[in-house]
Amino acid sequence: MANKVVTRFAPSPTGLLHGGNYRTAVFAYLFAKKNGGEFIVRIEDTDRERSKKEYEENILESLAWLGLPHDKLYRQSEHVKRHEEALKTLIAKDIAYVSEEAQEEGKRSQVIRFRNPKEPLTFIDAIRGPITTDTTDLGDFVIARSETEPVFHFAVVVDDSDEGITHVIRGEDHISNTPRQILIQRALGLTSPVYAHLPLVLDSDRTKLSKRRGAKALTEYRDEGYLPEAILNYLALLGWHPKDNQELFSIGELIKEFDLSRIQKGAGIFDETKLLWFNHEHIKRLSNDEFFGRLAAYTKTPIHSSIIPLLKERAQTLKEAVDAVAAGEYSFLDEDVSYSKELLLQGAKVPEEVVSQHLNKIIESLEALSNFTNDEIKNAIFPYATEVGRGAVLWPMRVALSGKEKSPDPFTLASLLGKEKTIQRLRAALTVLK
RNA sequence: GGCCCUAUCGUCUAACGGUUAGGACGCCGGCUUUUCAAGCCGUUAAUCCGGGUUCGAUUCCCGGUAGGGUCACCA
Numbered sequence: 203m204a205n206k207v208v209t210r211f212a213p214s215p216t217g218l219l220h221g222g223n224y225r226t227a228v229f230a231y232l233f234a235k236k237n238g239g240e241f242i243v244r245i246e247d248t249d250r251e252r253s254k255k256e257y258e259e260n261i262l263e264s265l266a267w268l269g270l271p272h273d274k275l276y277r278q279s280e281h282v283k284r285h286e287e288a289l290k291t292l293i294a295k296d297i298a299y300v301s302e303e304a305q306e307e308g309k310r311s312q313v314i315r316f317r318n319p320k321e322p323l324t325f326i327d328a329i330r331g332p333i334t335t336d337t338t339d340l341g342d343f344v345i346a347r348s349e350t351e352p353v354f355h356f357a358v359v360v361d362d363s364d365e366g367i368t369h370v371i372r373g374e375d376h377i378s379n380t381p382r383q384i385l386i387q388r389a390l391g392l393t394s395p396v397y398a399h400l401p402l403v404l405d406s407d408r409t410k411l412s413k414r415r416g417a418k419a420l421t422e423y424r425d426e427g428y429l430p431e432a433i434l435n436y437l438a439l440l441g442w443h444p445k446d447n448q449e450l451f452s453i454g455e456l457i458k459e460f461d462l463s464r465i466q467k468g469a470g471i472f473d474e475t476k477l478l479w480f481n482h483e484h485i486k487r488l489s490n491d492e493f494f495g496r497l498a499a500y501t502k503t504p505i506h507s508s509i510i511p512l513l514k515e516r517a518q519t520l521k522e523a524v525d526a527v528a529a530g531e532y533s534f535l536d537e538d539v540s541y542s543k544e545l546l547l548q549g550a551k552v553p554e555e556v557v558s559q560h561l562n563k564i565i566e567s568l569e570a571l572s573n574f575t576n577d578e579i580k581n582a583i584f585p586y587a588t589e590v591g592r593g594a595v596l597w598p599m600r601v602a603l604s605g606k607e608k609s610p611d612p613f614t615l616a617s618l619l620g621k622e623k624t625i626q627r628l629r630a631a632l633t634v635l636k
Numbered sequence: 637g638g639c640c641c642u643a644u645c646g647u648c649u650a651a652c653g654g655u656u657a658g659g660a661c662g663c664c665g666g667c668u669u670u671u672c673a674a675g676c677c678g679u680u681a682a683u684c685c686g687g688g689u690u691c692g693a694u695u696c697c698c699g700g701u702a703g704g705g706u707c708a709c710c711a
Contacts, residue, residue, distance in 0.1 A: 214711045249710055278711095303709080313709050330641070339639060339707080347709050354711045378640060378706040401642075402704070410704075436648095439660095443649055447659045466649080468642050469704060476648065476661045482674090516673050531672095549671065580669070593670045600671070608672040 207239030208366045211265075211272075212358070214246040215257035218419035221472055222373075222403030222411040224268060225437040229400060230371040231270045232438065232460040242365055243272040247279045248357050264420040268430050269453055276365065278357050285352040288360050288390060289314065289345070297389045298345060314346040316386065323381045328369075328398035329465050335381050343382055359383050363392045371398045374469070375410070398462055401441050402469040411472055427500060427520030428477070432484040436477045441466045450483055482518040496520060503528055506535055508618055512610055531609075535618060539605025539627065543634050548607075549597030554635050560595045561602070561635075565628050568621065576617040583613070602631035 209230040213219055234241040243265065247253040265272065292298035293314070301315040320338040327333050345356040352360075362370065377399050387394050403411045411417045423433060435451050443466070444451075444459045451459070485493065490510045497505055497513075500520045505513070509532050517523035526532070543554075550557050567582045568574075587595035596612055603615040603624060616624045 212711085216711075246711055252710070306709095308709085310709055327641095333640070335640065344709050351709085353709065358711085373705090374641065375705055376711095379711095399641085404704080406647090408703070440648070445650095447650075449648095449660060470649090471647060473647050473661075479661055486674095512673095515675085551670090584669070587669085591670085596669070597671075600669095604671095606671090610673085611669045611671085613669060 205368070206366075207234055207237040207368050208242060209234040209239065209369050209371055210242040210244050210362070210365065210367050211270075212244040212246050212372075213261050214249060214252075215254055215261060216249060216252040217257055218260055218421070219264065220411050220417035220419060221423075221433075221437060222417070224264065224420050224433075225403055225440055226371065226373055226400055227265060227270055228268070228434060228437045229442065229460075229465070230369075232456055233369060233371060233398075233462060235457045236460045239368070240273040241270065242274045242276065242367070244276040244278060244361060244365070246354070246357070247277055248352065248354065250279075253279075260419070260421060264424075267424060268420070268434055270434075274365070276361070278361060281357070281361055281364065282350055282352075284364060285346075285357050285360050286350055289349055289352060289356065292316075292345075292389055293349075295389075301342070301344075310347055312348070313344045314349070315342040316345045316382075316389070318342050318385065323384060325380055325384055325394070325397060327377070328396055328462050330399065330467060333377065333380075335378075337381050337385060340382055340385075345386065355379060355383050356386060359386045359390065359392065362395055363387070363390075367395050369396045369398060371400065374399045374402050398465070401466050403440060404469050404471045406471055406473075408471065417472075423477075427522065427524070428481050429484045429488075429496070429520075432481040433477070435484065436480045440470050440472065450480075450487070478518050485514055485517065485519075488514065490514070497523060500524065506532070509535065512614070531606075534604045534606065534609070534615070539603070539630075541601055541605040541634075545607060546598050546601045546631060546634060549601075550594045552591065552594045556594060557598050558632055558635050560590065561598060561628055561632055564595065564599055565625055568616070568625060568628075571621065574617060574621045574624075576613050579616050580613040598631065599628070602628050 211227040211230050213223060231241045243262070245258050245261070247258070289298065293300070296317070298314050298316050301313055303309060303311055303313055305311055318337055318340055322334060322336050324332050324334040343355070344353055346352045380397055384394055405411050405417060420433070424430070431453065434453060434456070438451065438456050438460070439449065442460070443464050445464070488496065490507075493514050494505070494507055494510050497520055501524045503524050505524075505527050512532075513523040513526070517526060547554055547557060563586065564583060567586065568579065571578055571582060583595065583599070600609060600612040600615065603612060603619060609615060619627070
């Protein structure tokens with residue numbers, strides 16, 4: 203109990219967060235859960251001008267959607283009393299002091315600075331090992347705008363301590379902030395948490411992922427029909443790797459396998475193509491009912507439950523599935539088909555009398571069937587098709603059933619349509635030829 | 637520019653001194669229910685450079701180069 207692991211994700215609600223940001227949350231969450239610990243979300247809203255409620259809501263919504271529930275939620279702004287107390291303590295001890303500043307545009311004339319001991323400082327990063335810097339370079343840095351307005355470094359240190367954070371898992375861009383935070387911890391007599399600085403997630407142009415350069419917010423991926431489990435899976439493997447070559451993970455498996463020691467040091471590029479592959483894999487892993495439910499939650503477009511298996515196989519995202527349905531790719535199921543004679547003959551490459559013969563033969567074979575399953579239909583038709591020429595039999599059959607140039611294979615179509623409708627359409631094809 | 641971090645196929649990565657440098661995505665090619673997808677099979681492709689240490693370096697050390705981060709009264 204005394205050594206219970208507590209991690210935190212501490213975003214500032216000053217904008218929408220992208221995949222790289224959430225990757226940090228994923229790692230902090232997995233590490234906490236792996237160790238039976240707690241995952242805390244702390245909204246860092248000390249910048250009162252730029253913090254917005256809508257961003258906070260978006261962040262919380264995204265975290266919930268991804269499947270990263272927090273054990274506790276804090277807002278930094280609610281802790282101002284504690285910050286003020288700690289600040290006064292340091293001032294009383296003359297470790298911090300009120301500094302008169304040269305008047306500048308948009309700046310205060312008075313701020314609170316930290317008396318820097320100016321010495322070399324080494325901390326052990328759980329991913330990178332010892333990191334040494336000389337704090338002299340920092341000078342007497344500012345820790346608060348006033349007694350009631352602490353700056354990031356100060357508030358973070360006090361909060362991490364108050365909230366019992368044992369492991370600070372954050373982006374590499376915070377490495378250079380760590381020494382000054384440790385300095386404040388020491389001045390306050392606090393123990394330092396373990397630091398683990400994650401490699402950055404880069405855009406395809408090798409620069410830090412940023413909203414400004416078009417990095418998508420997580421909610422955009424949701425709107426584009428990505429599955430949260432696919433994004434989670436992809437994010438977990440961006441900068442971390444299991445012992446073996448397993449790639450597809452459920453969240454439970456990730457928690458079980460996750461290990462700080464297998465985190466990468468070098469930055470990684472966010473690859474949307476691979477994410478798409480993960481998404482399709484996770485779609486395929488969904489049961490038909492589950493997939494149907496996800497589609498229903500995603501769109502108002504009515505979707506026939508019988509085509510769910512086809513959609514699962516063919517669509518990489520929910521949006522793709524919906525778009526295909528909306529574009530009429532499966533309309534042959536409930537609408538009558540119509541097509542030209544040319545299309546019916548196009549792929550057959552034999553005279554139309556021969557096609558008629560084949561169609562008659564198909565009808566005859568199918569009429570004898572009792573179950574009308576995909577396999578039964580295939581067994582009835584395929585040997586014949588192979589014997590006389592597959593294209594000559596299968597192409598017209600497929601067009602007769604779908605009315606389209608592109609469609610699923612003829613056996614699947616027939617089983618979906620049912621015996622009666624299938625035979626009716628094959629007869630209609632004979633009429634077209636006449 | 638100062639300080640810090642990093643460096644294996646195009647991309648994500650495995651190999652914690654000895655491997656034909658492995659896997660996945662993508663690309664390309666082939667097969668398939670002569671369509672579109674999916675699926676299956678296969679091909680292509682990498683240790684940044686230079687010095688050490690060692691019988692032996694992707695792996696350890698040093699230097700260079702390159703990339704990134706950070707130098708706010710933003711977090």
